[in-house]
Amino acid sequence: MTTFVITVPGTFVHGISEDTCSAVERSLRPQDPKNTDLGESEDLSLLTVDEDGMFAARVEVEAADQSGAESEAVRLVSTALRDSGFSEEDAPLGAAIVTGIDSEF
Template identity: 50%
Template sequence: MTIFVVTIPGTFLADLTPAAHQTLLSRLSPADPQTTTFGEAEDLALLTLYSGTKAFSLRLEVEADDTTGAEDEARRIAADALQVAGFTEAEAPLGDAVITGIDS
């Protein structure tokens, strides 16, 4: 198994309330890439909100056998966290997952 850092872009089409923001960060915290060598070196944020837009990026650490498995696992974690924070797929659609780091 290999540790991957996966970046997933998205857009909040519903308001990100302070409570939803906190729930999202809490739910995603086990996948925070800061625990990887790559994450520390690059100072990767778990959630990046782009000022003046509704766009965001999630950077997640996942363990998988290959890149496809890593992308699938990251999307599952992201979708679950967004749902728990109160967002439907239509309210916070996600873009394509991209491998942005490998910590072997």
Template identity: 50%
Template sequence: MATFVIAIPGTFTNGISGSSRGALRRELAPRHTDLSESEGLDLLTVLEDDTFSVRLEVEAPDRYEAKLRATSLVSHALREAGIPEDEAPLGPPAVTGMEGEA
């Protein structure tokens, strides 16, 4: 198993309110580990054009599984924050870092 840092882009098609943004950050907070905090990793970045990027860490045996787990976690966090899937379509995940052996 290895720890992977995965970036997942997306777009808020109807924008995002401050309360929804806060709820999403709270849902993602458990994925903010000592490693990501020490590296200054920002879990959620939202740009002025309502595009966003989520960066989180996942434990997985390989890159493929890491991408699947990260996408599932982000989809779940969006739902739990009350953001419908069709209002925040996700782009393809990318591995941006890795620690350990995969």
């Protein structure tokens, strides 16, 4: 298995309060990329939100390949958003992007 740091972009269509943002972060905390060498060295934030509502969630996942890692990251972020009260229409996601790979041989 390989550890991937994946960035999942999206947009909060109707904005987001600080409390709700904290709830999304708490839900994603177990996948915080700061647990990886890349996340620590690059000081990656778990969730960043711009003033216009665009956001980037960065999560750490283990998977056999890039495709599996991207799918798992989207699933994790979607679940965190849904658990925080956002529908797919309220916070649509963009394509997941590999931010870093930490494979051990």
